[in-house]
Amino acid sequence: MARLQAALVPGMPRCTPPPGFASARAADVRSALILLVIGLFTALLLGIGEYLWKNRKQLQGFLIRSSCRILELIRLH
Numbered sequence: 001m002a003r004l005q006a007a008l009v010p011g012m013p014r015c016t017p018p019p020g021f022a023s024a025r026a027a028d029v030r031s032a033l034i035l036l037v038i039g040l041f042t043a044l045l046l047g048i049g050e051y052l053w054k055n056r057k058q059l060q061g062f063l064i065r066s067s068c069r070i071l072e073l074i075r076l077h
Contacts, residue, residue: 052059
């Protein structure tokens with residue numbers, strides 16, 4: 001039976017691991033973290049921008065009232 005198996009199933013070569021394979025280097029990890037922080041910062045800015053755009057009429061009224069109050073305070077002093 002062993003002879004029959006040897007004749008029908010050829011021997012497979014052994015795979016060798018690549019010689020340069022290693023875990024992630026510090027520069028790779030740092031680049032990934034920098035990209036993550038940039039993405040979070042961009043998402044935060046977009047969220048603030050969308051909030052301001054959605055409430056622009058209310059914010060416009062608030063800014064006008066606030067500037068009028070500041071001008072009145074300046075005139076009184």
